[in-house]
Amino acid sequence: MEKHIYPFVLEKAQDSLWNYPLRAPMVEPISILNAQNRVLGEDLYAPHSLPPFDRSPLDGYALRGEDSLGASKKNPKVLTVVDRIPAGHIGRRELQAGECARIFTGAPIPLGANAVLRQEDTEPEGETVRFLSEVTPGANISRKGEDVVAGEPILTRGTMIGPAELAILSALGMDPVPCYARPKVAILSTGDEIVELTSPLTPGKIFNSNMYLIAGYVSRDGGEPILLGSVHDKEELIQARIQEGLAQADLILTTGGVSVGDYDVVKEVHHELGAKRLFAKLDIKPGTPMTASGLGEKLLIGLSGNPGAAAVTYELTVRTLLRNWAGRKDSQLSKVRARLTEGFGKTSGQRRFLRGRIDWVNGEYRLSFTGKQNPGVMKSLLACNCLVEVPPQKRWMSDDWVEAILL
Ligand SMILES: Nc1nc2c(c(=O)[nH]1)N[C@H]1C(S)=C(S)[C@@H](COP(=O)(O)OP(=O)(O)OC[C@H]3O[C@@H](n4cnc5c(N)ncnc54)[C@H](O)[C@@H]3O)O[C@H]1N2
Numbered sequence: 001m002e003k004h005i006y007p008f009v010l011e012k013a014q015d016s017l018w019n020y021p022l023r024a025p026m027v028e029p030i031s032i033l034n035a036q037n038r039v040l041g042e043d044l045y046a047p048h049s050l051p052p053f054d055r056s057p058l059d060g061y062a063l064r065g066e067d068s069l070g071a072s073k074k075n076p077k078v079l080t081v082v083d084r085i086p087a088g089h090i091g092r093r094e095l096q097a098g099e100c101a102r103i104f105t106g107a108p109i110p111l112g113a114n115a116v117l118r119q120e121d122t123e124p125e126g127e128t129v130r131f132l133s134e135v136t137p138g139a140n141i142s143r144k145g146e147d148v149v150a151g152e153p154i155l156t157r158g159t160m161i162g163p164a165e166l167a168i169l170s171a172l173g174m175d176p177v178p179c180y181a182r183p184k185v186a187i188l189s190t191g192d193e194i195v196e197l198t199s200p201l202t203p204g205k206i207f208n209s210n211m212y213l214i215a216g217y218v219s220r221d222g223g224e225p226i227l228l229g230s231v232h233d234k235e236e237l238i239q240a241r242i243q244e245g246l247a248q249a250d251l252i253l254t255t256g257g258v259s260v261g262d263y264d265v266v267k268e269v270h271h272e273l274g275a276k277r278l279f280a281k282l283d284i285k286p287g288t289p290m291t292a293s294g295l296g297e298k299l300l301i302g303l304s305g306n307p308g309a310a311a312v313t314y315e316l317t318v319r320t321l322l323r324n325w326a327g328r329k330d331s332q333l334s335k336v337r338a339r340l341t342e343g344f345g346k347t348s349g350q351r352r353f354l355r356g357r358i359d360w361v362n363g364e365y366r367l368s369f370t371g372k373q374n375p376g377v378m379k380s381l382l383a384c385n386c387l388v389e390v391p392p393q394k395r396w397m398s399d400d401w402v403e404a405i406l407l
């Protein structure tokens, strides 16, 4: 057991992880039905324009605008209706002077027409229609390409696909969608006290909740969790399970076994596996004993077993690492200024990150702490949508302005 481990400044630890040369994910074709929340793997260009043809934005009549000039309620212009064009159909003939076509929203503008008059400004009369107002040539036509022009760059690599992207992709007929493969992340919980949910909870044991916590984060951030379950605090057992993980994944996230106790063997296991230490202690609370080692193009990260500590350190380090690796553009943590609804008086020699919640209240962001901040506490993660740093020896007072790290 090492006597003293030098604590790494959080920002240096972040740098070492975020710049670690992991293998870039391949690009794979994904059905548009499964593309939500996937990351686009290529820049995409529009194969055709949107709309793909000049169309009517109104129910009314398509005409040559010149034929309506001077029309008014008092002095209507009468045109002959020679065609009827519902959406999805095309006009049968080119309009001549003095002619118009009944047209409906979304239908293509017929040849010869250059304007549409809405039906509210007309009075149909048998085969003819009276125009009660004029419409200038070019008016009321939704032009081909007014939304998207064929060939224009439409979505860039690294875009997270959501409903708006799905709409554009499908309008352009782009199925399947080239997406980055989701990086595989193996997750292992260590500890003699951990049991799986399928086993009874006998005295001294707790259920393996960290695996679900971390798997949830991994999926959220664009990775594919591989669940390795839990393993007792024995070096050879942990090593074997990590090796099992390494056969399937390039990032191994373990929880527990990183502190200074007799059973905290994860650091030794990293060493035995030939991994090179990046850091083995952070200058923050909670999660101080977090450890990380590089093994070629693979990373081994040991988070604290305490769920609150594992969550905070995941968010401050692994979140951005994984989003970057998954190819996402939104990988950086962002901050907003918020005013505290309450103080936090407990000082520490170490930087501390508190779990909080910000809400927009009466024209400003207000930040409240979400409850007990002990590293073993899970409940304060429930409403948590931000973290707030307390510098060493600092006390936050109610109404202080702080920077909230958005989660
Ligand atoms: N003498 C010292 N003791 C401790 C120190 C220290 O500096 N000197 N550091 C403390 C700090 S800080 C932390 S954080 C913890 C970290 O311990 P480990 O990361 O080695 O984690 P464990 O001891 O294995 O577990 C801690 C805690 O979390 C519970 N746990 C573990 N795994 C799970 C899981 N999968 N699901 C739910 N809960 C889990 C475990 O039962 C413990 O209660 O060490 C302090 N000790």
Ligand code: MOO
Binding pocket: 284, 285, 286, 287, 288, 289, 304, 306, 309, 375
């Ligand atoms: O630094 Mo430990 O993670 O919270 O209590």
